[in-house]
Amino acid sequence: MLKCLLFRRPRRQDLLAYSVSIVSIVLISVSASATELESRIARGGRLYDNWITVLKSDAPKDNHPAWPAANTNKTGAVTWRCKSCHGWDYKGRDGAYATGSYKTGIAGITNFSNAELGRVVAIMGDKTHGLGEKLKEQDLQDLALFVSKGQIDLDGMIERANKKPKGDVAKGEIYYNTICAGCHAKDGTMPTDMPESLGKLANDNPWEATHKIFNGQPAEAMPAMRALDGHITADLLAYVATLQKTK
Ligand code: HEC
Numbered sequence: 001m002l003k004c005l006l007f008r009r010p011r012r013q014d015l016l017a018y019s020v021s022i023v024s025i026v027l028i029s030v031s032a033s034a035t036e037l038e039s040r041i042a043r044g045g046r047l048y049d050n051w052i053t054v055l056k057s058d059a060p061k062d063n064h065p066a067w068p069a070a071n072t073n074k075t076g077a078v079t080w081r082c083k084s085c086h087g088w089d090y091k092g093r094d095g096a097y098a099t100g101s102y103k104t105g106i107a108g109i110t111n112f113s114n115a116e117l118g119r120v121v122a123i124m125g126d127k128t129h130g131l132g133e134k135l136k137e138q139d140l141q142d143l144a145l146f147v148s149k150g151q152i153d154l155d156g157m158i159e160r161a162n163k164k165p166k167g168d169v170a171k172g173e174i175y176y177n178t179i180c181a182g183c184h185a186k187d188g189t190m191p192t193d194m195p196e197s198l199g200k201l202a203n204d205n206p207w208e209a210t211h212k213i214f215n216g217q218p219a220e221a222m223p224a225m226r227a228l229d230g231h232i233t234a235d236l237l238a239y240v241a242t243l244q245k246t247k
């Protein structure tokens with residue numbers, strides 16, 4: 001049977017079948033890349049973190065008009081970052097920013113999880129936000145994808161009361177040493193221009209560390225772990241929090 005398949009001359013129908021399957025493979029791969037959303041959600045997450053850095057935009061000098069005058073801890077460009085008003089845990093006044101230097105009294109974005117993308121785009125262009133002109137259509141779409149499809153309930157990974165990660169430290173060590181240590185060193189103190197060690201960030205602000213592990217660091221060549229099972233990020237956070245807090 002094998003012999004006859006190998007040695008007979010290809011018939012017209014066979015050639016036709018081969019070419020049809022080649023065409024369908026090409027079609028499948030084209031449609032798969034057009035519908036691949038995870039990388040766009042991750043980019044939306046980096047824009048949420050700091051769209052000014054991602055887009056290399058001119059940093060606004062004035063406060064964002066919606067930044068409350070009562071909060072004088074923060075001024076200028078930082079008040080324009082989505083995360084500054086809505087939080088690393090996406091819960092705004094009901095999350096970690098209920099108190100502290102980023103306290104604004106502004107709501108979170110959790111009610112817009114699964115929202116229609118057009119509704120989120122409309123909010124960013126509304127009078128409160130005034131971002132319609134500053135962001136391009138692709139940026140607005142990626143941000144909307146993040147808000148609608150990218151929010152993860154971090155309470156499943158971080159104990160809110162004491163900031164303790166809930167992941168598996170031993171598994172996290174394996175992921176960290178194989179995926180992250182090449183850039184960050186085994187002790188989490190690299191690269192040299194990083195303001196603080198990963199261990200310090202993971203302890204001081206585990207929500208920020210987790211957002212960045214899922215989505216990457218704005219304008220840096222850091223991978224976004226979002227495409228992989230969320231447990232991996234939870235385990236990574238648990239291990240990173242055991243690393244040294246000094247640089
Ligand atoms: C200076 C503060 C500020 C910044 C920066 C900001 N927002 Fe908002 N946002 C608000 C305010 C104020 C509201 C209205 C809700 C309220 O009054 O608490 C709001 C509402 C929202 C809502 C609707 C929440 C709801 O449940 O009604 C979404 C979604 C949202 N913002 C997304 C974003 C995104 C995405 C960005 C970044 C591109 C962003 N915001 C940047 C202040 C801000």
Ligand code: HEC
Pocket residue numbers: 176179180181182183184191193194195196198201208209210212213217220221222223225236240
């Ligand atoms: C290709 C290199 C690279 C890899 C791999 C990488 N990162 Fe990063 N990461 C960076 C760079 C560059 C920065 C920005 C450093 C700076 O702010 O100067 C960064 C920043 C961070 C930050 C934010 C630090 C801060 O203070 O803002 C965290 C958290 C982080 N990385 C965790 C991880 C984890 C966990 C992994 C493994 C899953 C990882 N990174 C893999 C390059 C990388």
